[in-house]
Every structure is written in structure tokens, then in C-alpha cells.
Amino acid sequence: METSSKRANRPAESPGFPPCEAESSDSCLGRERIDFPVAVVLPAGGSGERMGLPIPKQFCTFLDRPLISYTIQAFERVPWIENIIVVVAAEHLDLLKSIIHKHCHKKTKLVAGGPTRHRSIFNGLQVFVENGCDSQLPRPEVVIIHDAVRPFVEEEFLLKIATAAKQNGAAGAIRPLVSTVIATTPESYLDHSLDRARYRASEMPQGFLFDTIYQAYQQCSDYDFEYGTECLHLVLQYSGINAKLIEGPSSLWKVTYKRDLFAAESIIKENLSQKACVITGVHEEAIHLGHCLEKILVAGGMKVDIISTSCGDDGSFAKNVSESYNLIHITVSTACFPEIKHTVETVRKTDLPVLGPVVLIVVHLNLSECTSFSKRMDELVTIRGFAKEAKQWNILVYGLLLNYTKDKQKWNEALESFSCVAGTLIKDRKAALTGQLFVV
Numbered sequence: 001m002e003t004s005s006k007r008a009n010r011p012a013e014s015p016g017f018p019p020c021e022a023e024s025s026d027s028c029l030g031r032e033r034i035d036f037p038v039a040v041v042l043p044a045g046g047s048g049e050r051m052g053l054p055i056p057k058q059f060c061t062f063l064d065r066p067l068i069s070y071t072i073q074a075f076e077r078v079p080w081i082e083n084i085i086v087v088v089a090a091e092h093l094d095l096l097k098s099i100i101h102k103h104c105h106k107k108t109k110l111v112a113g114g115p116t117r118h119r120s121i122f123n124g125l126q127v128f129v130e131n132g133c134d135s136q137l138p139r140p141e142v143v144i145i146h147d148a149v150r151p152f153v154e155e156e157f158l159l160k161i162a163t164a165a166k167q168n169g170a171a172g173a174i175r176p177l178v179s180t181v182i183a184t185t186p187e188s189y190l191d192h193s194l195d196r197a198r199y200r201a202s203e204m205p206q207g208f209l210f211d212t213i214y215q216a217y218q219q220c221s222d223y224d225f226e227y228g229t230e231c232l233h234l235v236l237q238y239s240g241i242n243a244k245l246i247e248g249p250s251s252l253w254k255v256t257y258k259r260d261l262f263a264a265e266s267i268i269k270e271n272l273s274q275k276a277c278v279i280t281g282v283h284e285e286a287i288h289l290g291h292c293l294e295k296i297l298v299a300g301g302m303k304v305d306i307i308s309t310s311c312g313d314d315g316s317f318a319k320n321v322s323e324s325y326n327l328i329h330i331t332v333s334t335a336c337f338p339e340i341k342h343t344v345e346t347v348r349k350t351d352l353p354v355l356g357p358v359v360l361i362v363v364h365l366n367l368s369e370c371t372s373f374s375k376r377m378d379e380l381v382t383i384r385g386f387a388k389e390a391k392q393w394n395i396l397v398y399g400l401l402l403n404y405t406k407d408k409q410k411w412n413e414a415l416e417s418f419s420c421v422a423g424t425l426i427k428d429r430k431a432a433l434t435g436q437l438f439v440v
């Protein structure tokens with residue numbers, strides 16, 4: 001099934017990884033160096049037995065998004081990858097179609113998998129071979145094969161694998177072994193141990209000249225199909241190609257056990273929390289607060305953009321908003337909702353909420369000593385209804401009341417507490433706390 005994104009311009013940023021600095025339509029890493037067609041096959045037809053959950057691990061969700069969607073997004077954001085073949089069990093084809101639709105994935109084609117990983121991969125490759133049907137995809141020169149349960153893959157490493165596959169016929173990712181490999185006797189005694197320095201763990205992605213891997217699969221034995229786990233072995237055995245091995249980053253690991261789900265979720269949250277955009281409006285005190293907040297957040301490791309207006313010049317405002325999953329909108333008037341609504345509408349026009357929940361912290365800087373607390377609370381608690389509406393667009397809105405004081409020490413303490421609350425809301429992205437008003 002062909003799908004296309006509802007929105008043409010997907011932001012470069014991905015929850016899997018922040019954009020590489022130079023990433024844009026014409027200066028991407030690979031544009032200058034990949035001048036041959038590349039496609040991807042994502043085997044996702046397994047049942048995830050070792051995960052021990054009722055649903056296959058590739059459909060487990062983080063922040064309301066399935067694991068497989070993060071992997072697809074990691075590839076679709078790479079401009080020199082033309083087609084992404086996702087191979088799932090026949091009974092999950094409809095589920096995957098709904099995921100692709102909900103998250104506006106593009107460049108994808110779905111194929112039914114097989115009873116083993118190798119059979120699933122071969123089914124994926126056959127999509128490119130003449131079968132006379134009108135939805136024939138052009139045969140790539142290089143095909144990347146990547147387990148769908150390895151969501152953290154970056155363009156830079158994909159470029160290395162694709163280039164090495166083009167030059168050598170095959171290339172694969174490797175990582176140092178964490179544990180020593182030993183051979184056991186039939187009675188489960190130690191037979192011998194391998195010299196760990198001489199061995200590596202074979203990971204994904206792997207890349208191949210399409211004809212090389214396809215011909216290997218055409219020749220491989222039923223035993224290989226049933227019990228094999230290594231595509232690099234197939235091309236060595238059946239095509240005589242020695243794959244080039246490239247050490248990859250530790251983020252290439254495969255989600256296999258339940259602990260891997262927790263690790264993947266915390267990495268996704270961390271990647272979403274790296275950058276914030278502070279919107280101050282034009283009031284002097286709000287601008288000053290914005291710069292104080294910027295200092296504290298930057299000291300805590302975040303990148304921070306500050307923009308002074310949320311209305312008026314929509315061009316730069318929209319650009320800054322579309323580059324961050326975390327917005328801190330500072331207001332000094334309780335009648336600030338037209339501004340806040342404008343911020344939410346601007347976020348909605350981007351693809352960010354499709355890829356991950358966007359956090360919007362509405363900060364009310366209370367400068368007046370005289371307004372009664374109850375009046376202020378009435379005005380501010382209206383955030384609850386507003387947040388409920390925004391949540392349906394995957395925008396998590398929180399309220400934060402900050403009372404200004406001339407007492408320097410108390411003000412600094414309030415600022416520290418404010419940035420701690422804002423940092424926690426950004427890091428945890430708890431949907432259950434949306435619409436709440438935090439008083440600092």
C-alpha cells in the first residue's frame with residue numbers, strides 16, 4: 001500500500017534524534033555523496049516472545065506512539081532513502097496501515113511477513129523484483145536491512161553503511177561484545193571460551209547491493225531460512241562477498257526484553273527534552289524573566305531560543321516554534337488566552353505533534369501585589385478547559401503561576417523552583433498533569 005504524508009514538509013527533528021545541525025532540504029549529509037537509489041526493508045513480522053507481552057514489541061507504545069513508528073520516522077527523514085518496505089505479519093497489516101495514517105508516515109509500502117526473520121526479509125526484497133503489477137517499485141542499487149525494533153538510527157551511520165555496501169557489495173554494523181562468548185558441552189559444562197577481543201556483536205543496519213542479497217536469498221537453504229539470523233552470512237556463503245564491518249554507536253541496540261522498553265522510552269523522552277523555545281511577549285519584566293530562565297535551563301544542558309512576540313511577525317515565530325518540542329510562554333496578563341491560542345495554532349500547523357507530544361508551559365508572571373488571589377485563580381484556572389482541547393492535538397499544556405517579588409533572595413529562590421518545575425514537566429511529559437496550575 002502506498003501512503004503519503006498529509007503534510008509535505010516534515011520537520012527535520014525526530015524524537016529518535018534531534019536534527020543534525022546542517023540538516024535541511026539541500027544540505028543534508030548524504031545528498032552530496034549518495035548518487036544511487038537506496039531503499040530500506042524493515043522486518044517487523046515477529047511475535048516478540050522474549051518480551052512476554054500480549055502484543056508484539058514493535059507495536060508497544062511510548063508517549064502514545066508505537067515503537068515501529070519511531071523507526072519508520074528515523075528512515076523517512078533521510079532524503080536519499082526513496083522507499084521503506086515494512087514487513088509485518090499478515091494479521092497486523094491493518095494495524096500498521098492505521099499507524100502509518102495516524103503518524104503521517106511517507107515513502108512506506110507494506111508487505112506480509114513470513115514465519116522467520118529471513119523469510120520476512122526475503123518477502124520484503126521481492127517487492128522490487130518484476131512481478132508485473134502496476135505498483136512495481138524501482139529496484140534500488142543498494143538496500144538497507146534494519147530490524148524495526150531498533151528505533152535509534154542516525155542518518156550519518158546509514159550513510160556509512162550505504163556507501164560501504166555500494167563499494168564492497170555488503171556492509172554491517174558491529175558493536176563490542178559486552179559478555180564473553182563460551183561454548184558449552186551437551187551436559188552444560190564449559191567446553192571453551194572465545195577470545196572476546198577477536199569477536200564482535202553483529203547489529204543493524206546492514207547494507208547490500210540489491211542483486212547480491214537477492215541472489216543469496218534465492219539460493220539459500222531451507223535450513224538457513226528456518227534457523228539463520230545473519231544476512232551477512234548469506235552473502236558470504238552464497239555470493240562470496242565479505243561484508244565490510246563498521247563499528248556503530250551503542251544506540252543501535254535491539255529492543256528485545258522488557259528492560260529495553262524502559263530504556264527506549266527514557267531515550268525518547270531525553271531526545272524530546274533537549275531544546276526549549278521561550279516566548280516572552282514585549283513586557284520588560286517578562287523578557288527579563290525569559291533571560292533568567294534561559295540561563296538556568298542552558299546551565300542544565302538545554303538549548304534555548306528566546307522570541308519576544310507570539311503575534312505579529314508570524315514568519316520567525318512559526319520557524320522557532322516548529323523547531324522545538326518544548327514551549328514556555330510567559331505572560332503578565334491573565335487575559336492572555338488569545339496569545340496562547342495563537343501559539344497552539346502555530347504548533348498545530350507543524351508536524352511536531354504527529355511525531356511526539358509538544359509541551360506548552362503557560363507562565364503567568366504576577367506583577368501586581370493587589371489582585372486578589374481568588375480572582376487570579378479564577379482567571380488562570382480556565383487553562384484547564386483550554387488544555388483539554390489542546391491535548392487532543394498532542395499538545396500538553398500546563399499552567400505555572402510565578403509571583404514577582406522585589407526581595408532578591410526570594411526572587412532567585414522562586415526562579416530556581418520555577419525552572420525545576422518547568423524542567424520536570426518537559427522531561428516527564430505527563431499527560432495526566434495537563435491543565436494543572438503549578439504555583440511557584
Ligand SMILES: Nc1ccn([C@@H]2O[C@H](COP(=O)(O)OP(=O)(O)OP(=O)(O)O)[C@@H](O)[C@H]2O)c(=O)n1
Nearest residue numbers: 043044045046047048049050115116117120148
Ligand atoms: N518471522 C519474523 C521474525 C522476526 N522478524 C523481525 O526481525 C526483527 C528482529 O527479530 P527479533 O528481535 O528476534 O524479534 P522477534 O522474533 O519478534 O522476537 P522473539 O525472538 O523474542 O520472538 C524484529 O523486528 C522482528 O519483528 C520478522 O520480521 N519476521
Ligand SMILES: O=P(O)(O)OC[C@@H](O)[C@@H](O)[C@@H](O)CO
Nearest residue numbers: 117147202203204229230231
Ligand atoms: O536474532 P534475533 O531474531 O533476535 O534478531 C536478529 C539479530 O540477530 C540481527 O538483527 C543481528 O544479529 C544482525 O544480523
